[in-house]
Amino acid sequence: MKRTISLTVNGDLHELAVEPRRTLLEVLRDDLGLTGTKRGCSTGDCGACTVLLDGSAVNSCLVLAVDAHGREVLTIEGLAEGSQLHPIQDAFLEHGGLQCGYCTPGMILSAKALLDENPHPTAEEVKVAIAGNLCRCTGYTKIVESILAAAEKISGAGVS
Amino acid sequence: MSEFNVIGRRVPKQDGVARVTGRAVYTDDIKLPQMLHGRILRSPVPHARIVSIDTSKAKQLAGVKAVITAADMPRSGFGYGKDNSPLKWEKVRCVGDEVAAVAAIDDNTAEEALSLIQIEYEQLPAVYDPEEAQREGAPLVHERSKNNVSFSWTFNKGDVEGAIAEADVVVEDRFRTQYINACPLEPHICLASFDQAGNLAVWVPIHFAFMFRKDVAEVMGMPWSKVRVIQPAIGGSFGSKIDTEPFHFICIALAQKTGRPVKIAFTREEEFLAARPRQPMILDIRMAAKKDGTLLARDVHIISDNGAYNAWGSHALFAAMMSVTSLYRVPNVRFVGDVVYTNKPYGGSVRGFGNPQATFAIESQMDILAQKLGIDPLELRLKNANQPGDVTVQDVKITSCGLAESIEKVAQRIGWSEHHGKGGNRGVGVASLIHVGGGARIYKSDGCGAIVKIDDGGDITVIIGSSELGQGSETVQAMMAAEELGARLEDIRVINSDTAIKPWDVGSHASRSTFISGMAIKRAAEQAKKQLFEAAAQKLEARPEDLESLDSKIFVKGSPDRFLTFGQAARADLLRTGGDVIVAKYFYDPPNVELDRGFFGNVSATYAFGSHAAEVKVDPETGAVDVVRIAAAHDVGRALNPMGLEAQIEGGVAMGFGYAMTEELQVKNGVIQNVSLLDYRVPTVQDVPAIDPIIIETIDPIGPFGAKGMGECSTVPTAPAIANAIYDATGVRIKDLPITPEKVLRALEEAKETSKDGSEGGLIDE
Numbered sequence: 001m002k003r004t005i006s007l008t009v010n011g012d013l014h015e016l017a018v019e020p021r022r023t024l025l026e027v028l029r030d031d032l033g034l035t036g037t038k039r040g041c042s043t044g045d046c047g048a049c050t051v052l053l054d055g056s057a058v059n060s061c062l063v064l065a066v067d068a069h070g071r072e073v074l075t076i077e078g079l080a081e082g083s084q085l086h087p088i089q090d091a092f093l094e095h096g097g098l099q100c101g102y103c104t105p106g107m108i109l110s111a112k113a114l115l116d117e118n119p120h121p122t123a124e125e126v127k128v129a130i131a132g133n134l135c136r137c138t139g140y141t142k143i144v145e146s147i148l149a150a151a152e153k154i155s156g157a158g159v160s
Numbered sequence: 161m162s163e164f165n166v167i168g169r170r171v172p173k174q175d176g177v178a179r180v181t182g183r184a185v186y187t188d189d190i191k192l193p194q195m196l197h198g199r200i201l202r203s204p205v206p207h208a209r210i211v212s213i214d215t216s217k218a219k220q221l222a223g224v225k226a227v228i229t230a231a232d233m234p235r236s237g238f239g240y241g242k243d244n245s246p247l248k249w250e251k252v253r254c255v256g257d258e259v260a261a262v263a264a265i266d267d268n269t270a271e272e273a274l275s276l277i278q279i280e281y282e283q284l285p286a287v288y289d290p291e292e293a294q295r296e297g298a299p300l301v302h303e304r305s306k307n308n309v310s311f312s313w314t315f316n317k318g319d320v321e322g323a324i325a326e327a328d329v330v331v332e333d334r335f336r337t338q339y340i341n342a343c344p345l346e347p348h349i350c351l352a353s354f355d356q357a358g359n360l361a362v363w364v365p366i367h368f369a370f371m372f373r374k375d376v377a378e379v380m381g382m383p384w385s386k387v388r389v390i391q392p393a394i395g396g397s398f399g400s401k402i403d404t405e406p407f408h409f410i411c412i413a414l415a416q417k418t419g420r421p422v423k424i425a426f427t428r429e430e431e432f433l434a435a436r437p438r439q440p441m442i443l444d445i446r447m448a449a450k451k452d453g454t455l456l457a458r459d460v461h462i463i464s465d466n467g468a469y470n471a472w473g474s475h476a477l478f479a480a481m482m483s484v485t486s487l488y489r490v491p492n493v494r495f496v497g498d499v500v501y502t503n504k505p506y507g508g509s510v511r512g513f514g515n516p517q518a519t520f521a522i523e524s525q526m527d528i529l530a531q532k533l534g535i536d537p538l539e540l541r542l543k544n545a546n547q548p549g550d551v552t553v554q555d556v557k558i559t560s561c562g563l564a565e566s567i568e569k570v571a572q573r574i575g576w577s578e579h580h581g582k583g584g585n586r587g588v589g590v591a592s593l594i595h596v597g598g599g600a601r602i603y604k605s606d607g608c609g610a611i612v613k614i615d616d617g618g619d620i621t622v623i624i625g626s627s628e629l630g631q632g633s634e635t636v637q638a639m640m641a642a643e644e645l646g647a648r649l650e651d652i653r654v655i656n657s658d659t660a661i662k663p664w665d666v667g668s669h670a671s672r673s674t675f676i677s678g679m680a681i682k683r684a685a686e687q688a689k690k691q692l693f694e695a696a697a698q699k700l701e702a703r704p705e706d707l708e709s710l711d712s713k714i715f716v717k718g719s720p721d722r723f724l725t726f727g728q729a730a731r732a733d734l735l736r737t738g739g740d741v742i743v744a745k746y747f748y749d750p751p752n753v754e755l756d757r758g759f760f761g762n763v764s765a766t767y768a769f770g771s772h773a774a775e776v777k778v779d780p781e782t783g784a785v786d787v788v789r790i791a792a793a794h795d796v797g798r799a800l801n802p803m804g805l806e807a808q809i810e811g812g813v814a815m816g817f818g819y820a821m822t823e824e825l826q827v828k829n830g831v832i833q834n835v836s837l838l839d840y841r842v843p844t845v846q847d848v849p850a851i852d853p854i855i856i857e858t859i860d861p862i863g864p865f866g867a868k869g870m871g872e873c874s875t876v877p878t879a880p881a882i883a884n885a886i887y888d889a890t891g892v893r894i895k896d897l898p899i900t901p902e903k904v905l906r907a908l909e910e911a912k913e914t915s916k917d918g919s920e921g922g923l924i925d926e
Contacts, residue, residue: 035189036182038395040345041428045837048345076182089180093172096803099811100630101179102345102395108180127845134837136343136396137630139814140845142807 005069009034010078018065025049025060028075036076036105040134047133050106051075057113059132076105079112087157088112088150097146099137107133111147119155123148165710166642166649167865170803174635174654175393175628184393187349187363188425195351196225196263198414198424199270200407201277202433203252203259206503206830207286207299210250210279213260217276223269226417227277229260233413236379238404240470241310243302246379246409252281253301254468254503255831256433258406263414263422286503288830290442290465293500301468301501310470310499313477315485315759317553318492323457327448331529335443335521336896339825340818342438342510343842346395347431350411353421360387360412365394367627368402368667369659375404380412391657394629398815399509399872400435401629402669403471407434432835436508437825439473440465441480443521453535455544457492460484462518466499466507473507474499476514478602479595481759483518485554486767487594488526488544493553495759503830509669511812511875515595516819520897523591523880527887537884538576541567541592546769548858555760556594558767560858560868562795566771567592569854573791574773580888585780589884590773591877597797597868598765598860599750600670607749608673609663610680612641612688614742616734618712618727620647622685623655625665626677631871632804633673639800640678640864644685645692646709647726663745671768671869674800678864680748687744695733695742696724751862766860766868770794772813772881774849778889783905787817787882789850797860797868805870809853812874818843820879824898 002017009032018027025042028034028051037060040048044062051060052074079086088111091097098104107130114121114129121129126147127140135143162168178184215227230249237245248257260277264270285299292298293308301308324330351363360382366372369389377384394401407424415422426434446459466474477497485493530537545564551557570590571577579588599606611623622641628634638652656662665677693704696714700707700722708717715723724732733740750765771793777786792809799805822841826833834840859866879897887893892907 029189034182035185038186038345039188039425040347041837043428043836043838045428046345076180080181085177085180092180093176096170096172096807098173098176098179099632099807100345100394100396101175101184102186102630104179105182131844131846134343134345134842134844136345136398136815136842137811138807139810139812139851140848141810141851144845 003066005066007068008072010075020064020066022065023061024063024065024068027065028060034075034077038102038105040102047106047110048103050109050133052109052113055113055116057110074109076108079108087153088147091146091150091153095146095149096142097138103133103135107135107143111150115151115154119151121151164643166639167800171635171639171649171801173632174638186346186395187351187365187392190351190363190392192353192421195421195423196265196418197267197270198261198263198411198422199274200258200410200424201260201274203255203257205252205281205283206255207284208252208281209284210248210252210259211282212280214278215260218262218273221269221273221276223265224262224273225265225420226263226414227260227273228413228417232417234379234381238375238379240474244406244469246406246413254505256505258410261410261414263418286830288502288504290463290500290502293502301503305501308501310466310474310501312499313481313495313497313759315481315493315495315554320457320459320492320494323492324446324448324459327456328451329529329532330446330448331525331532332446333525333528333895335445335524337441337517337520338897339437339440339505339827340510340823341432341435341825341840342398342400344396344398344400347426347428348401348407348435349425350408351421351423352412352415354415354419358386361390362412363390363392364408365397365401366391367394367397367629367669369627370664371667372404373659376408376412379409389659391627394627397629398511399513399669402509402667403436428837429835432825432832432840436471436473437505438510439467439476439507441517443517445521445525447525447529449529449533451533453533453540453543455488455490458484458490459494462497464497464499465504466501467504468501469506471506472509475602476507476509478514479512480514480518482554482556483515483522483594486552486556487522487592489546489550490553504827505832511815512872515593515876516879519591519593519876520879523877524883524895527589527884528893538567538571538590546594555762556767557762560766560797560860561769562856562858563592563769565856566769566793566795569793569856570771570773570791573852573854574775579775585778585889587885587888588773588775589881589888590771591880591884592771593769593873593876595768595873595876596670596764597675597768597870598863599672599676599752601752601754601763603666605666605749606676606752607747608665608676608680609745609747610677610684611663611743611745612681612684614688614692614726614730616727616731618651618725618730620645620652621655622652622681623662624677624681625663626673627656627668629668631808632801633668633677635804636674636800637677637681640681641685643865644682645689647712651712651726663747671871671873674867675863675869676748676750678867680746682864683748684744684746687746688742691733691742691744692726692729696729699724699732765862768795768868768870768873770873770877772877774881774885776882776885776889778886778904780908783901783908785821785886785899785904787821787849789852790878790881791852791854792874793854793856794870794873795856795858796870797863798857798866799855800865800867802855805855806853808871809874810851813851813878814843814848816875816878817848819875819897820882821898822847
């Protein structure tokens with residue numbers, strides 16, 4: 001039996017009829033076409049599907065879509081303003097924080113959740129924040145550097 | 161001031177914006193009209209006769225569009241020796257073997273349909289140990305391979321026995337390595353679609369596109385020309401997406417049967433079960449040396465635990481053999497490598513391709529030898545290091561070579577003299593490597609085609625056979641084209657993802673893309689530039705040879721103020737009677753050879769070298785090892801994009817660290833026990849040690865701008881460097897990977913017992 005939910009995704013309100021067993025990841029990708037959120041394991045182990053739910057980083061594969069009813073979701077597609085990349089996105093590019101890019105959307109959103117809460121994190125705090133986001137390409141060094149550089153840029157420019 | 165305009169700059173990934181904004185399209189992001197979802201029913205047992213398959217209930221389920229077994233698709237063999245088939249009909253030989261498949265309107269329906277297929281198996285005795293498999297009376301994985309040896313690699317040069325007899329010191333050890341999964345973040349996936357005329361398009365993250373096409377055509381019984389391979393963004397591979405796998409053929413068969421597009425996407429569990437792992441090896445190795453440390457002989461026998469079929473991994477001994485014959489100067493070498501079938505997951509190609517296994521053994525044993533000789537491990541390595549101009553016993557011709565420099569650099573960065581030999585559960589270790597760096601001729605051609613096109617807008621398109629897997633090849637390719645043409649980097653786009661468009665390439669493997677595609681691009685660009693200059697010369701009233709270009713402008717040397725843009729020059733060539741387009745092509749096939757029957761031959765146009773040094777702290781109470789940091793120096797010929805190189809080093813070290821310390825597919829009675837990322841333990845950001853990437857430039861005489869390949873190298877020597885550091889810290893030697901706390905603790909306890917008994921051996925390295 002489908003249930004109707006309303007979901008604000010990247011600022012847009014969507015009314016959707018979903019089966020209760022479907023995950024937020026499936027609804028974002030399959031119903032809303034927001035394929036920037038990646039499916040890596042569907043068991044909450046890799047973090048590739050990380051989105052912000054009311055500002056907190058969650059594995060969208062572990063959230064039932066019906067539990068997101070009435071809440072706000074930010075996906076990677078909602079981060080840049082038009083062609084203006086978010087400073088975290090800029091920093092990942094500039095500091096080589098990505099290779100294949102499959103973990104990148106989730107990694108960037110975990111970083112955003114951290115920096116929203118803690119604008120001046122230490123490297124250790126960055127590592128804790130992205131401990132649930134696996135990356136097989138980079139060895140993480142440049143990801144941590146990217147996030148620290150973004151923090152500096154954001155606090156310098158007053159961007160949020 | 162650099163002699164280059166673009167080369168040597170830290171350039172962000174050209175495909176990066178799409179990837180940080182979520183706009184890059186991976187195969188799983190593609191939805192075609194009428195698309196169905198495929199699922200595969202896999203064998204739960206390691207060795208069995210298939211007695212019966214009943215698909216009738218599955219076929220009746222609403223939403224199911226096709227259920228197929230081997231009876232419904234070609235049974236053609238594929239893989240080396242054609243020992244594998246897409247769907248199995250008589251026998252299954254390992255857990256995960258494909259027995260039936262379903263296409264349905266959605267994934268849940270397909271999954272439900274699988275549960276309705278009834279298969280009766282008659283279990284057969286199975287064999288899991290590659291040594292037992294060779295004994296008389298062992299169950300046979302393939303009837304035609306008596307004693308289960310699929311094939312062997314044998315090499316012999318010099319007089320190994322004689323050298324060992326005359327040596328001052330001989331060491332002999334057995335090492336073991338484990339199964340690992342490559343674990344790309346994007347699981348394996350395939351989308352196949354036929355048009356009305358029977359033309360097949362396959363969207364697939366594969367980096368062997370033309371070989372994939374050939375495999376598909378041959379197995380499915382189609383003309384090659386009907387198969388088009390499109391490579392969407394690839395979410396990592398590390399070698400695992402090079403093989404054409406049963407699921408690819410099955411996906412295509414389902415699309416053929418239903419007349420609709422079909423997508424098969426692996427679950428993560430399936431990725432562990434059915435993506436090709438790195439094969440375990442048992443390595444028996446003897447090394448002999450003179451008192452002064454001069455190496456005299458190396459005698460190696462490797463058993464490669466191949467699993468049930470010959471995927472590309474059956475050839476991993478190719479790379480293992482090269483390290484055995486050619487890492488350091490060794491005048492007498494014997495190598496025997498047996499590829500042995502077992503009823504287990506079958507190995508594929510994973511970053512380093514047999515080299516991490518061999519280098520773990522060789523480089524661990526170099527330290528054992530050093531200890532026995534009473535020589536500093538660094539000194540032993542430097543004394544025997546390969547030098548430019550050397551030709552090794554396997555006919556490997558070494559040109560540029562930064563091996564000695566890499567040893568010295570990592571030793572300095574890890575603080576060798578302060579930390580080595582101090583004991584007290586803290587230590588440092590070093591290990592080095594050799595790998596192909598200028599292609600690897602494992603096929604009749606080692607070539608790659610490039611097309612460089614300069615259009616009327618001044619925009620430059622590089623169409624290249626090789627593939628971007630995340631490693632950054634597109635970016636480096638654009639940089640090389642920009643450098644050669646004197647163009648702005650932002651004017652260049654790279655197209656590399658469609659066999660209908662791109663020229664032939666033997667695939668992105670063997671760390672070959674930068675070297676081979678780079679040479680192809682460089683030479684195609686030279687020709688395009690010549691044509692462009694000829695067009696510009698008339699307008700600038702100069703001779704073509706007097707012109708130069710910079711930032712996409714052409715001008716007479718020394719007079720940059722009067723110029724034509726690339727667009728103006730291209731238009732001058734095009735917009736006239738008898739005009740022409742500017743399109744140049746080059747197919748670069750490097751000066752290397754296939755191995756001959758004795759396994760001799762200079763298989764690569766150049767070789768890559770490097771060294772890692774690790775610092776560790778060991779907790780003697782728990783056996784836990786803290787790898788504090790790793791210095792990793794790599795001879796890259798020339799650093800084309802230092803940021804990309806550092807990234808390759810850091811990522812490779814992290815993978816090497818996982819190989820050394822945490823990762824193992826635990827296979828019990830043929831069944832993989834840890835099929836989730838949580839249980840398997842890919843290193844997280846909190847696990848990976850601090851990594852100090854060091855770039856060594858040796859300017860290769862034939863590589864593009866002096867560069868050579870290195871993508872795999874950074875994974876190769878990490879494990880032995882750590883094992884050597886653990887020995888330095890504790891005096892215990894771990895000879896099987898991964899180095900778990902349990903193994904360290906057990907070894908520490910055994911060492912304690914031994915020293916209590918008063919027999920030889922102590923806790924602390926002298």
